[in-house]
Amino acid sequence: MFLNVRDFEEVARTRLDPVYYDYVAGGARDEVTLRANEEGFQRLSLLPRVLRGREKRELDVSLFGSRASMPVLLSPTAFHRLVHPEGELATARAAAAAGAIMIVSMASTVAVEEVAAAARAAVPDRAPALWFQLYLQPDLEFTEALVRRATEAGCTALVVTVDSPVLGLSERNKRNGFTDLPEGLRCENLRELRGGEPGSVRQIVMSPELSWEHVDWLRRHTSLPILLKGVLHPEDARLALRHGVDGLLLSNHGGRQLDSVPSTVDLLPEMVDAVGGRIPVLLDGGVRRGTDVVKALALGAAAVGVGRPVVWGLAADGERGVRRVLELLREELDHTLALCGAGSLRDLTPDLVRRTPAGRG
Numbered sequence: 558m559f560l561n562v563r564d565f566e567e568v569a570r571t572r573l574d575p576v577y578y579d580y581v582a583g584g585a586r587d588e589v590t591l592r593a594n595e596e597g598f599q600r601l602s603l604l605p606r607v608l609r610g611r612e613k614r615e616l617d618v619s620l621f622g623s624r625a626s627m628p629v630l631l632s633p634t635a636f637h638r639l640v641h642p643e644g645e646l647a648t649a650r651a652a653a654a655a656g657a658i659m660i661v662s663m664a665s666t667v668a669v670e671e672v673a674a675a676a677r678a679a680v681p682d683r684a685p686a687l688w689f690q691l692y693l694q695p696d697l698e699f700t701e702a703l704v705r706r707a708t709e710a711g712c713t714a715l716v717v718t719v720d721s722p723v724l725g726l727s728e729r730n731k732r733n734g735f736t737d738l739p740e741g742l743r744c745e746n747l748r749e750l751r752g753g754e755p756g757s758v759r760q761i762v763m764s765p766e767l768s769w770e771h772v773d774w775l776r777r778h779t780s781l782p783i784l785l786k787g788v789l790h791p792e793d794a795r796l797a798l799r800h801g802v803d804g805l806l807l808s809n810h811g812g813r814q815l816d817s818v819p820s821t822v823d824l825l826p827e828m829v830d831a832v833g834g835r836i837p838v839l840l841d842g843g844v845r846r847g848t849d850v851v852k853a854l855a856l857g858a859a860a861v862g863v864g865r866p867v868v869w870g871l872a873a874d875g876e877r878g879v880r881r882v883l884e885l886l887r888e889e890l891d892h893t894l895a896l897c898g899a900g901s902l903r904d905l906t907p908d909l910v911r912r913t914p915a916g917r918g
Contacts, residue, residue, distance in 0.1 A: 569872035583729035584812035591812030594843030597820025611900030621782040623686035626656030632862030633690035635664035640872035651879035653685040668745040688714040720787025722765040725814035791831035829857030847889025855905040
């Protein structure tokens with residue numbers, strides 16, 4: 558019986574090849590940031606209000622033209638077919654059924670067109686909410702073609718990962734010798750398309766030369782909303798405003814890039830202050846409970862993303878597992894709102910959150 562999100566990880570651990578489990582579970586270097594993301598939420602307490610009851614809570618949100626049933630979205634995660642044969646197809650169906658926004662990874666093992674088709678088939682009466690995660694490539698012609706491909710598939714926002722000038726180093730992966738996908742799996746969005754026919758698969762290029770000029774280039778070549786994923790410094794948040802960025806996904810890559818950076822929830826208030834309400838700030842990293850969602854929203858996040866919990870759900874029970882992960886987070890969010898005296902997400906304000914004194918928790 559799956560009673561909470563963590564239960565899925567325990568089942569996934571028993572079902573996955575240990576090398577693949579380590580790939581998903583691990584972080585960079587000493588995994589300080591990996592642990593900090595969850596610990597950051599544990600250091601925060603909720604201070605509820607009373608006698609403000611409402612029979613039903615309002616959980617739905619609208620972000621960049623996408624309507625979602627709750628402020629919990631699926632952050633981009635790579636290689637879903639590494640943990641389940643249906644991979645991103647099952648994830649997309651589950652997300653669509655839950656009415657949740659899914660950010661399709663550039664490193665998906667299923668092409669974005671097929672992911673979108675699976676999502677549409679799951680909810681034929683409404684358009685699923687799909688965004689596309691992008692690593693800006695030095696080959697701008699290929700990048701432009703990929704953006705066009707995602708747009709034509711039905712993705713309605715671009716989430717540009719900017720924290721990866723070089724690839725983070727996982728010592729778990731090095732010890733396990735995990736350097737490439739097994740035979741038969743590829744990053745399908747990186748296939749060359751010539752006349753509609755798929756060809757060879759490119760590698761994702763991490764480029765230390767990427768700059769704000771590349772963001773400006775992207776802004777000129779797409780009308781979709783652009784969110785930057787991986788901005789952690791308040792000054793970079795202010796620069797994002799000046800470069801026409803539409804939103805930020807406050808993320809430290811789940812602790813997989815630079816080790817020793819702070820937890821995202823610790824950085825959240827300063828980042829929200831830096832943008833001054835001019836663009837939405839979303840957050841991912843360490844969200845495991847509905848109480849985590851409430852803490853982040855109270856501190857100013859417009860929504861939160863979950864990454865590893867989705868993969869654990871997929872590994873443990875395929876599409877049903879992902880759906881149950883999302884259901885659990887929704888149930889916990891609703892329950893926490895009721896206990897906090899909040900009838901809607903608008904009732905969540907910073908005064909509901911307290912930092913646990915040192916030495917406690």
